[in-house]
Amino acid sequence: MTGKNETTPLATLRDVFGYKEFRDYQMEIIERVIEGKDAFVLMPTGGGKSLCFQIPALQRDGVGIVVSPLISLMKDQVDALKVNGVRAAFYNSSLKSAEARQVLAKLHDGELDLLYIAPERLMSDAFLERLQEIRVGLFAIDEAHCVSQWGHDFRPEYIKLGRLRELYPGIPMIALTATAESQTRKDILARLGLQKAESFVAGFDRPNIRYTVVEKHRPQEQLKKFVLARGNEAGIVYALSRKRVEQVAERLKGAGVEAAPYHAGLSDNERKKVQEAFLNDDILVVVATVAFGMGIDKSNVRFVVHYDIPKNIESYYQETGRAGRDGLVAEALLLFGYGDIAIARGLIEKGGNEDRKRIELHKLNAMTGFAEALSCRRRVLLGYFGEKLEKDCGNCDICLNPPEMRDVTEEARKALSCVYRVGQRFGMGHVIDVLRGSENQRIRQLGHDRLSTYNIGRERSRVFWGSLLRHLVHYGFLLQDVENYSVLKLTSTARPLLKGEQKIEMAEPRLKTVSKKRPAKKKREFSGYDEDLFESLRKLRKRIADGSGVPPFVIFSDATLMEMAAERPINEDAFLMVSGVGEYKLQRYGTVFMELIRGN
Numbered sequence: 312m313t314g315k316n317e318t319t320p321l322a323t324l325r326d327v328f329g330y331k332e333f334r335d336y337q338m339e340i341i342e343r344v345i346e347g348k349d350a351f352v353l354m355p356t357g358g359g360k361s362l363c364f365q366i367p368a369l370q371r372d373g374v375g376i377v378v379s380p381l382i383s384l385m386k387d388q389v390d391a392l393k394v395n396g397v398r399a400a401f402y403n404s405s406l407k408s409a410e411a412r413q414v415l416a417k418l419h420d421g422e423l424d425l426l427y428i429a430p431e432r433l434m435s436d437a438f439l440e441r442l443q444e445i446r447v448g449l450f451a452i453d454e455a456h457c458v459s460q461w462g463h464d465f466r467p468e469y470i471k472l473g474r475l476r477e478l479y480p481g482i483p484m485i486a487l488t489a490t491a492e493s494q495t496r497k498d499i500l501a502r503l504g505l506q507k508a509e510s511f512v513a514g515f516d517r518p519n520i521r522y523t524v525v526e527k528h529r530p531q532e533q534l535k536k537f538v539l540a541r542g543n544e545a546g547i548v549y550a551l552s553r554k555r556v557e558q559v560a561e562r563l564k565g566a567g568v569e570a571a572p573y574h575a576g577l578s579d580n581e582r583k584k585v586q587e588a589f590l591n592d593d594i595l596v597v598v599a600t601v602a603f604g605m606g607i608d609k610s611n612v613r614f615v616v617h618y619d620i621p622k623n624i625e626s627y628y629q630e631t632g633r634a635g636r637d638g639l640v641a642e643a644l645l646l647f648g649y650g651d652i653a654i655a656r657g658l659i660e661k662g663g664n665e666d667r668k669r670i671e672l673h674k675l676n677a678m679t680g681f682a683e684a685l686s687c688r689r690r691v692l693l694g695y696f697g698e699k700l701e702k703d704c705g706n707c708d709i710c711l712n713p714p715e716m717r718d719v720t721e722e723a724r725k726a727l728s729c730v731y732r733v734g735q736r737f738g739m740g741h742v743i744d745v746l747r748g749s750e751n752q753r754i755r756q757l758g759h760d761r762l763s764t765y766n767i768g769r770e771r772s773r774v775f776w777g778s779l780l781r782h783l784v785h786y787g788f789l790l791q792d793v794e795n796y797s798v799l800k801l802t803s804t805a806r807p808l809l810k811g812e813q814k815i816e817m818a819e820p821r822l823k824t825v826s827k828k829r830p831a832k833k834k835r836e837f838s839g840y841d842e843d844l845f846e847s848l849r850k851l852r853k854r855i856a857d858g859s860g861v862p863p864f865v866i867f868s869d870a871t872l873m874e875m876a877a878e879r880p881i882n883e884d885a886f887l888m889v890s891g892v893g894e895y896k897l898q899r900y901g902t903v904f905m906e907l908i909r910g911n
Contacts, residue, residue: 320345320366327369327395329871329893334359336511344449344483345370349508351455351500352487355517356632357610360487361388364451367483368425369397373448374418375425378433380454380466383586385427387608390861392425396895401427418445434471439478447482450475452503455486456625459498460667476504484508489632490625492696515628515696519635520643522688523708524681527648528774531559534616535566537644538596544613545589548598549630551619551651559618560598573599590862592853601626609862610637611869617645622655623674624681624695637870647682649781653797685714685818714818719779720808722771723788723815726779727805729764730789735800739791742799743768743776782817840877844911848872851907855900866900867891881909 320341324330333341336352337359343350344367354360368375379385385401392399400414400423417423418441432438452458458469476484486503500506525533538546548563550556553574560572571585571594588594590609601621615634621627627645635641652675659671677695684691689704703710729746744751745759748766759765768776780799783789788805792798807813849863849872856863867875871891880886886901887894 320370323366323369324362326894327397328362328365329395329887329889329891329896331888331890334513336513337363340485340511341366341370343509344485347371347481347483349483349505350485351496351505351508351510352485352513353491353496353511354487354489354513355515356489356629357517357636357638358489358513360453360489363487364449364453364485365392365397365425367485368448368451371448373446374421374423375449375451376433376442376447377425377427377451377453378430378472379427380429380457380469382429384453384608385429387590387862387865389425389427391608391865394859394861394865394896394899395893397425398423399425399427403427403429403432415441421446429468430466430472431468434468434474447479450479450482450484452484452486455488455499455503456491456495458486458502459491459495470502473502473504490629492625495625515693515698516689516700517632517635518704518706519638520631520641521706521708521711522631522643522645522692524645524647524684524688525708526774526778527646527651530618530646530648531562533646534559534618535562535568537614537616538563538568539566541614541642543595545592545609545611546596546614546616547612547630547633548596548616548618549601549621550598551600551654553600555618556598556600563596563598568596569594570596570598573597575600590864591856592863601630608636608864609633610864611639612636612641613639614642614644617643620645620647620651620655620682621678622659622671624678624692625674627678627681628692628696637864637868639870639873645682649784649791650797652679653791685709685716716816716818718814719782719817720811720814722768722775722779723783724809724811725764725767726776726783727788727801727809729762729767730799731801731809732762732764733759736798738797739777739780739799742780743773746776747771747773779817782815786815788815840873841879841911842876844879844908845872845876847907847911848875848904851903855903867896875904875908879908881905 318326320338321333324333336354340350340352340363344364352360352363364375364377379388382403382405385403389399389401400417402411402414406414414426418426452472457466458472459465484503484505486499486505486508488499491499496510500508527533534548548559550559553576556572556574560570563570571588573582573585585594585597589597612634615631617627617630621630631643634643655675656672659668659675662668662671681688681691681695687700687703687710688707690700693700705711725746726742729742733742733745744754745762745765746768748769750760754760780789784791787802788808790800790802792800808815852863852866852872856866868891871889874889878885878889880889882905883897883901886892886905887897
């Protein structure tokens with residue numbers, strides 16, 4: 312095979328993309344695809360998956376066809392490639408007819424290195440017929456977990472992609488994802504006909520992200536304190552429903568945060584405006600349902616908050632992975648409430664497909680286990696994906712602030728007795744009211760103020776009793792009947808605890824969202840950089856980006872600007888040594904950035 316680019320992959324990495332060396336597995340994957348062989352790639356978000364097909368597309372004859380599930384993902388990646396001088400385009404429904412014709416003309420004239428396209432458009436009869444006239448260098452299936460029914464984000468339109476291996480047996484195919492446990496991986500390979508592909512699993516660990524879980528207690532106040540403590544940092548807040556998204560966004564705006572809601576109930580134009588404002592650093596925080604974020608390439612998201620618990624670890628991992636894509640410190644906060652789990656479980660139980668319900672309940676239970684963990688969270692998270700961590704991570708809430716365990720046997724007996732005394736016909740709130748001796752009218756009408764358990768828990772807070780009752784539910788001493796107004800009922804295992812034959816411990820509830828300790832610095836963060844210069848460089852980047860109509864991070868990432876503010880390059884050789892600066896960006900932006908550095 313004669314390559315259209317006679318330079319080596321390493322030279323392309325340096326000259327086009329501005330990186331000095333490959334990360335783990337990248338070189339092996341790239342060489343395999345250049346040779347015309349198939350590959351399956353599992354790499355964490357921000358781990359460099361895109362380069363694994365972009366560089367081969369620049370080396371092989373023909374155009375690289377990249378299957379992508381979202382218009383926003385296509386646009387971001389094409390913008391970034393064009394800024395690096397790569398001939399790239401996307402072909403989707405967002406293009407006007409004249410623009411679409413221009414893209415197709417470039418495709419037929421051999422003027423494209425990469426074409427991004429949605430699966431349903433690629434697999435249409437008309438486009439497949441068109442491809443017969445085109446020299447194709449490779450097929451890349453991005454977000455490949457979408458092809459699997461075991462995956463957390465299954466998309467029926469991905470199923471047809473399995474035909475590609477039959478239609479184009481001689482063209483290499485690379486499938487890539489950041490989120491797939493073992494069952495999903497097997498399914499991807501089978502559905503795409505990649506039985507001969509070599510698999511590369513680069514690991515799931517994102518050591519720059521700090522994972523924190525706190526119990527929900529006045530969650531809007533918890534969120535407000537967390538976001539305000541982070542100043543001018545960009546972040547995403549995920550919430551369960553459209554209504555909650557709107558409420559949370561309004562509360563944040565009322566607190567002075569530049570925030571906006573994003574959900575499927577908004578018009579296409581409204582969603583587009585919010586997404587572009589976020590990418591362009593015009594707003595700091597997006598409050599969204601899971602409709603937002605897949606394919607968002609914004610590299611300087613510093614935090615992700617889950618206001619409600621996700622339905623599975625795959626979603627949690629993928630969504631938290633949108634923070635810290637630049638390798639700098641980032642935070643992932645989960646506000647954990649058992650009521651959310653009850654709602655999620657109830658929705659799953661209403662589903663008609665028994666196999667699907669079984670899978671989803673299994674995944675929800677795993678997510679609950681992560682949230683309830685009293686050991687290193689990163690161990691639990693990576694263990695789910697089959698990856699073993701040799702030692703505790705030192706960068707999660709459990710490692711940084713080990714939970715204080717206490718014997719709650721007596722309090723548990725009081726709680727179980729109270730559930731029994733109210734006839735196992737009431738929910739958590741009522742049981743807590745009886746324990747704490749509430750004088751509300753309903754308790755008097757029911758005669759529950761005359762029960763032996765009335766007011767026996769007055770010395771403990773509502774928060775404590777709520778935590779304890781949920782703890783008893785989790786460990787199987789109580790059952791919460793979701794279909795019957797979430798009433799609490801005793802199980803058979805409660806008897807030994809009630810009789811004092813068994814003891815139980817519980818961690819003190821975690822309610823604080825702001826850690827006293829700073830996140831550990833990653834090696835790519837420069838401790839000695841000039842913060843004022845960094846801010847000046849960010850402002851210059853924003854002006855250039857606005858003028859070019861692209862997001863600021865497409866020009867240079869925060870990590871690149873931070874390195875500039877630390878190393879102060881004032882000549883071309885020094886500027887080229889900065890990670891993220893290639894020959895094309897040097898010629899296009901080097902002069903103005905070096906002038907700014909000289910003047911500071």
